[in-house]
Amino acid sequence: MLIAIGGCNIPANQVQPPIEEKKVVQETGGYVPWPEGEKQYWIARYFFTMAANPQVQQMMLPRDAYEIVVCTVNKYEEEHSWEWFTMFLHDKQIIQPQIEQYVYDTTKVCALKQRAKNEKPLDVKDSI
Numbered sequence: 001m002l003i004a005i006g007g008c009n010i011p012a013n014q015v016q017p018p019i020e021e022k023k024v025v026q027e028t029g030g031y032v033p034w035p036e037g038e039k040q041y042w043i044a045r046y047f048f049t050m051a052a053n054p055q056v057q058q059m060m061l062p063r064d065a066y067e068i069v070v071c072t073v074n075k076y077e078e079e080h081s082w083e084w085f086t087m088f089l090h091d092k093q094i095i096q097p098q099i100e101q102y103v104y105d106t107t108k109v110c111a112l113k114q115r116a117k118n119e120k121p122l123d124v125k126d127s128i
Helices: 002-008 036-051 054-057 060-080 082-088 097-119
Strands: none
Touching: 036 054, 036 060, 060 097
């Protein structure tokens, strides 16, 4: 029994400190607000791009396009740091496919929210 206990003792100079786990930083929100001037610039730029598109002009009013853009940029700010935005979207000629999909999905969610705001609830008198 004494041998078993003695064999488990590790000399103090051989004790290794616990290995620190590397934490993977994920973009999950809670970031410092983006620089206000930059945020307003990107809202204006994105709105111009949407409002100048003939297909968008046929589908919605400029006010709706603007509200969609504001919602989209606000979601970007909520979900990602300014550094992430500048790295993946800011003045990029080519956007990675997964980032492009994120932009599409985020804009679509905001477009559906805007559409829901514009739909009027059915009045009981109208349904009879």
